Amino acid sequence: MHELSVAMEVCRMAEERLGPDGSGRLRLVGLQVGDDAGLEPENLSFCLDALLSQPPFGEARASVERCAGNVLRLDYLEVDDGNPDN
Amino acid sequence: MAIRTIDVRERVMARNDELAADVRRRLAEAGVPSFNLVSSPGAGKTSLLERTLDALGRELDIAIVTGDVQTQNDAERLARRTQKLVQAVVTGGACHLDARQVQESLAAIDLDATQLLFIENVGNLVCPASWDLGETAKIVIMSVTEGEDKPLKYPKMFREARYAVLNKVDLLPYVPFDVERAISMALEVNPDLRVFQTSALTGRGMSEWLDFLRAQARQPVVAR
Numbered sequence: 001m002h003e004l005s006v007a008m009e010v011c012r013m014a015e016e017r018l019g020p021d022g023s024g025r026l027r028l029v030g031l032q033v034g035d036d037a038g039l040e041p042e043n044l045s046f047c048l049d050a051l052l053s054q055p056p057f058g059e060a061r062a063s064v065e066r067c068a069g070n071v072l073r074l075d076y077l078e079v080d081d082g083n084p085d086n
Numbered sequence: 087m088a089i090r091t092i093d094v095r096e097r098v099m100a101r102n103d104e105l106a107a108d109v110r111r112r113l114a115e116a117g118v119p120s121f122n123l124v125s126s127p128g129a130g131k132t133s134l135l136e137r138t139l140d141a142l143g144r145e146l147d148i149a150i151v152t153g154d155v156q157t158q159n160d161a162e163r164l165a166r167r168t169q170k171l172v173q174a175v176v177t178g179g180a181c182h183l184d185a186r187q188v189q190e191s192l193a194a195i196d197l198d199a200t201q202l203l204f205i206e207n208v209g210n211l212v213c214p215a216s217w218d219l220g221e222t223a224k225i226v227i228m229s230v231t232e233g234e235d236k237p238l239k240y241p242k243m244f245r246e247a248r249y250a251v252l253n254k255v256d257l258l259p260y261v262p263f264d265v266e267r268a269i270s271m272a273l274e275v276n277p278d279l280r281v282f283q284t285s286a287l288t289g290r291g292m293s294e295w296l297d298f299l300r301a302q303a304r305q306p307v308v309a310r
Contacts, residue, residue: 002213005181009098017094027089031098038216038242072099077092 003039006072007047013074015056023056028078030063034071041066102217105185109192109220116197118149119302120205122219124243125227126236127209130253132160133286134227134295135204139167141296146303147199151175151191152206153183160206171195182213185220201303211240222307223248230254230261234268237275244275249282251295256285
């Protein structure tokens with residue numbers, strides 16, 4: 001339950017940064033979760049993946065990195081700019 | 087396809103904490119102490135507030151914000167005990183209140199005519215521990231019909247709280263609950279915790295709780 005509320009806040013932060021159009025191009029959400037943050041990383045990943053598969057997101061998923069301390073940080077967002085690689 | 091990485095490096099609770107700081111500043115400016123009541127469902131938050139309003143409602147100007155996942159039942163119960171505004175927040179599924187909801191609720195409360203603010207959180211001993219609402223202190227309520235080891239099972243909440251209320255003590259003759267053991271476990275998690283023992287039903291132990299609230303209402307409030 002707690003992981004879901006945190007996942008909802010992470011999605012709000014991502015949407016705030018990217019806007020409704022950009023949110024659809026989000027592919028990866030990178031987080032750092034401390035050992036003492038009171039969260040189960042696998043559970044948080046599960047909740048995030050569920051939310052990130054719904055509008056305004058589409059094909060995004062979460063990458064949760066465990067670290068020391070009580071860190072709970074949205075580290076980075078990976079966005080598909082839709083341009084060819086050339 | 088071209089993947090671009092955007093560095094964010096932002097604490098997940100940063101926005102909530104900003105709003106909580108604003109709430110705390112406004113309450114401090116108005117000199118209003120505020121208590122965030124947290125517990126598992128059914129521990130007696132609303133009953134304790136009802137009894138408190140009955141006892142102090144004419145002596146102190148008490149405002150209340152109540153949070154529930156669904157229904158405004160608690161707000162309606164409390165509104166029957168006070169002429170002051172009771173602000174109901176229906177979270178619509180969320181398992182805790184956040185600082186934005188409290189900030190919005192303050193807009194409807196005349197803080198200059200308020201001496202004490204209670205925020206009755208959603209019944210849940212997990213999530214509300216992580217969300218700062220801008221309160222003066224969290225008060226965790228547990229009841230004697232629960233296990234004595236709640237403090238050990240939910241240590242973050244008992245660490246975050248400054249006060250604890252052991253409620254429903256009128257039921258002690260009928261339930262196998264060891265008060266000393268429960269308090270010992272609470273103090274093991276948080277040695278600074280001040281513990282009250284109450285029965286919101288019979289009024290037992292309420293005088294110490296009420297004196298505490300009177301004293302809090304008289305003290306200057308300092309923003310952290």
